Amino acid sequence: MSAPTATAGAPTTGRPAPAWVGRAYASGWLLLLPSLVALVVLFVVPLASIVVDSFTEPSTGLGNYSSLFTDGYTIRVLSRTLLVALVVSVVGVLLAYPYAYAMTLVGPTMRAVLVTVVLIPFWTSMLARNFAWMVLMQDGGVIQDMLRPFGLGDVTLLGTTLAVAISMTQVLLPFLVLPMYSAMEQIDGRLLAAGQSLGAPRTRAFRRIYLPLSTPGVVAGMSLVFVLALGFYVTPALLGSTRTAMIAQVINVRTKELLDFGGAGAMGMFLLAVTLVVLGLSRRVAGRNVAAVAAGGQPARTRASGERSSNVRPWLKAHTTVVAILLAAPTLVVIPMSFSSAQTFRFPPDGWSLRWYRELFTSPEWIAAILNSLQVGIFTALFATVLGTTAAFGLTRLRPRARGALNGFLLSPMIVPHILVALVVFSAFLRLGLNGTLIGIILAHTALAVPFVVIAVTARLQGMDRRLSSVAASLGASPVSVFRRVTLPLVMPGILSGAVLAFVTSLDEVVIALFLQAPGAITLPVQMFNSVTVQIDPTISAASSLMVVLVSVPILLAQVAGARRGKGGTR
Amino acid sequence: MKTSIARPAAPEATSISASGGRVELVDLSKRYGNGEPPAVDDISLDIEPGEFITLLGPSGSGKTTTLNMIVGFTEPTSGRIRLGGRDISRMPPHKRNFGMVFQNYALFPHLTVAQNVAFPLRERKVSTVETTRLVGEALDLVDLGGMENRRPHELSGGQQQRVALARAVVFSPSVLLLDEPLSALDRKLRQSLQREIKRLHKELGLTFVFVTHDQDEAMTLSDRIAIFDRGRIVSVGTPADLYHRPANQFVARFLGESNVFAGRYRGTDVYEWHDRKWTVTEQRYGAEERALVVRPERVGVALDEESVPPGRNAAPAVVTDVSFYGTYYRIELAYGDGAVGCAVLPVGAPAAVDPGAAVVAHWRPEDQVLVSE
Structure with a gap:
């Protein structure tokens, strides 16, 4: 075996947990509270009401x-x-x-x-x-x-x-x-x-x-x-x-x-x-x-x-x-x-021009869609990152059994088919008057995006050597200082990649946005969808290219940042 | 700048050094659950200022829990910890001003070597100039000058542990706690770092509390060793004392190798083992002493009863294994009652025995120790 070079090692022994753990259970629940409330309000209650509807509407049975x-x-x-x-x-x-x-x-x-x-x-x-x-x-x-x-x-x-x-x-x-x-x-x-x-x-x-x-x-x-x-x-x-x-x-x-x-x-x-x-x-x-x-x-990598x-x-x-x-x-x-110059969807294009980009960036509908999407994406990323990060920190403080169950609950929006989420959210927001508003779309996207943040941050937290916070404390760092100078910098790549994933998920999400759309609340994917189904508008190709850029640039940036920050951060 | 911290960085040249603190553990216990046996069971220990004390024991014997209580990661269920006479049992770890070194280095991966070492100084709001100077000094102390801007993952295991040492002493703590700091390293590095740690101890004059399950490490490094078993301290003493005069069977078996005979102490000067009656020269034993212990290097091997030198106690044995160690032979012995032991004979000693041979093990009565269970 070669000498371990990375500093982090999973805690090696099943030694009894430190004293603060007892106090931590309570704070763990407190940290989980916002995301649990959000999930219950945005997801569980509406889902339950759809279940009820399915047995009672139009007639009971x-x-x-x-x-x-x-x-x-x-x-x-x-x-x-x-x-x-x-x-x-x-x-x-x-x-x-x-x-x-x-x-x-x-x-x-x-x-x-x-x-x-x-x-x-x-x-x-x-x-x-x-x-x-x-x-x-x-x-x-x-x-x-x-x-x-x-x-x-x-x-x-x-x-x-x-x-x-x-x-x-x-x-x-x-x-x-x-x-x-x-x-x-x-x-x-x-x-x-x-x-x-x-x-x-x-x-x-x-x-x-x-x-x-x-x-x-x-x-x-x-x-x-x-x-x-x-x-x-x-x-x-x-x-x-x-x-x-x-x-x-x-x-x-x-x-x-x-x-x-x-x-x-x-x-x-x-x-x-x-x-x-x-x-x-x-x-x-x-x-x-x-x-x-x-x-x-051993993995296959060992082969020459x-x-x-x-x-x-x-x-x-x-x-x-x-x-x-x-x-x-x-x-x-x-x-x-x-870059086609034609009015049709002909491929390969007969001639080249920038007219569809001009159209994309001058037509009020498309500009509004782009701005709406960015707005929805940014707020979704913000909400989901805050909720998901606090939840992930909370999860690590719980007893293993509670942690497993709650983790499953927090990730549940991932396995529910989007069409069902859309249906559930649509019926709930219809009653709340949130349909056709950007805030409605943001809330629904947040519920979808929280799991990504939870996964990214949890992975980072689990990869982190738990003793680093002990060592910081022994070197004189107060709990606040430990969090600010050790835990947060080490977890930051996870938070960032969670935020990027949340942003990208929201940006690319169509089904829910389609359900909740209204003239004032049309996101870019919805505008694209409408541009091929409702009218035939080649601007969609320019919009598609813009989407490639909007999606890949944050991912690439996150990877570069992650590679730089994460160097030796965890194993 | 508040000076609840033991001592602000001093202006003299050799600023990383401090007088060691006296640590007293008083009736200290730690229980994790009502059903379980206590992890640490009512221990008391006085650690002298500047002393190098090792907590030695098998895994699960409570030594690391004790260390964690000293540094403040674990709250004792009962009992007190005093530093220089002051009760610190409930003080949070970041206010205790103890240095600690962990088994797997636990360097901050997002910080450079210099930033790692500067960490405790920044917490103590030491000025930038002073920090730079102290960090340089600490790194020189562990022979890592010039490595300031490396990241932990660019260093070897031994280098990482040196950084951890520098980081743990740079703020002049009164006590340095080391939790199995060498067990992740290979043999050779372990030995060189043992020397390094010993040198640091001498140069800094700090109190060192060292936890290990490696008896050789404990023997070579420590002024005193506290031996742990099932949450209790079963014996405290200098390495030589513990080796030559083990207080009980556990110490005898745990520290070094032993030939242990389970017989009966009959009054004044006779120890009975099966049909043998052995001479006992020392009179300080009480009635509860049961087992007789002889260290392997004190045991001679004779080919038959006749060749046992006069005045020695003797026990018949069968050789089960002979191994060659360069400077000595180690001969494994099985005694009649199922007990096993061994003898260490210098190379060149006449006894040429092979496995299977029936021999007689013998020793001087002065070299035996009677111990309790």
Whole structure:
């Protein structure tokens, strides 16, 4: 073992906790209070009232639920939704698994490239990506041109379930690659060699050793994508049609047009139930295998990098390239599109100009949308950071059992499908008169963003050597001084990245903003959404490019700052 | 500037030094729960000014809890801690003016070496000029001059621990507490830092309270050792005293190796072990003393009863293992009643024994100690 170079080590012994811990429980609850109140008011109470509605509106009983499984139209929508979600997650796994595997084989430079490619979709706003797919799939678009030589030139893609599925697969692909990659990273590459030395041919060694060990990542990614796909609203709304509606679209119509909170609520509850079951099952399956991986010992990194790249077979290279193109394609479409001179969504553009940027920055609607989005994003980041940071500090002071339960509660907005959050918030804010106000959107986004801050700050706090505050006290620092001079600087990178995540989440959030929109309260994604559904306005391409900048710049800045500040901060 | 802190930075040249403080632990106890046995059970200990005292014991014996109570991280359930006669039991740690060094260095990762060492000075509102001077002096003291602007993660483990030492003494505390400061280091570094710590102790004249579970470390460094077992101090004394005259079986077994015989003390001068009657020369033993202890280097090995020198006590044994250590052989012995022990013989001693051989272990009566359970 090499001598430990980092200063921080997890507290090594189970020594009894320091004396202040007893007093800390109380202050822990106090610190948690604001976020708990916010979550209960913004989320739990409205959710409960929707649950009540689903059993009482329009008449008391299980009518809303039984019609889920008896009404022909609803059954078709439900089965279509489940089918699409299943296909998207399975096809996604088939695309992502070899890509993630290739990431573990290549050298450091190539790995950095592949990681960047996976992250590109995250930096490109959701709406921009869907818009890119609209451009690619439109009649006379690039994909039709490519299919023409095969005699398939007249196949209409836009408005079909196929178009929805393709686009959703691309949009959700990073959620598959990343967990799989992190699971594969843990696998000791020498295990395969060991398997071969024990007489298993290469492919069988892969199937019997590598595949089972990478299962946790596959299960985690697949269930996450399945769940996200179930509640997807934007993609089916933009690329599908009412004839190919998925459940989220139906919830939207029932909520906003019919104000049928009972029916929509029942659908939302069904979605939530499926989500919880799938995530619960996946945790059990993945949890079982995680132990096996942990017992597997050293990570694959120990192998010499020279031997790595030779392992990348030609077919794997080809596959990885295709997936990389798929991941980057929408971004590569959106940015050139924004410099088009044409009035249409033609790609590649026939001529170049800056007219759409001029339009973006001169049209009062677009300017208002940009300013609204920035305003909502900044306030969301502010509120979520304050609430999430105090909550994370509070959590660390609780007894382990209470901590686990409350942590789960604080993170719960993450697993609830956004469409259900939108429905819940819409019905609650309707009663409070907050619909169509920016403050309403800010509050709803805050509830969504708090978990990100909690996660980022908690990770930082857990990585921090708890004894550093003891040592500071022994050196003469009063509790206030300890917090100001030791704890806060060390946790700051977590707070900053939490704030950035909160800002970006809010900036990119469409569904809730769509539900709560009103003429005075239109955010940039909503304006973009409307610009393709309500009117055909190519300004969206300039707006998409602006979104790429708005989203990626804070992330990059946070990473640079994090790299500088965090140097040796935690392990 | 308030001077509730022991001593403001002094103007003389060798400003990092202070008179050591006297620490008294009086009937100190710590309980964590009613059902559990106390972590520290009614201990009392006087630590002399300038003394190097080691709290030694197996893990879970209460030594670190005791240290945490001294520094103020843990509040005692009962009892008092006094510094120079003043009760400090309820004083928060940042007002006690004790230096502390932790096992895994616990340097502030966001600060440079110099900023780490300056930390306690800034808390004490020492002027910038003075701080720079003291930090330089402290770093010179631990041989780290020129490392001021490094970050902790750029240093080796040994260097990090030196920074921690500098940081713990730069504000001239009256007592320096060290919680297993060397256990994360490899053997060689450990030895060089042991020397460093000893030198610091001599140069600074502080009271050192050192916690370890490593008996060799305790023996080489300390003026006195307090041996902990299950929350109690079972023995206090100089290393030589504890080794040669262990007060009880626990000390005998914990500190160094021993041959322990469970027999019976019969009145004035006879110790009975099975059918053997051994001579007892010292008369200071009471009735409760049960076990007889002989240290391995005092044990001779004879091939049969006849060759045991006259006047020695002897016990038959079987050799179970012989290992060569360069300067000596270590011979493991199994006695008839299941007890095991060992003898250490200098290289060149005639006894050429192999595992399995039946031998007779013998020693002078003066070299044995009778101890309580």
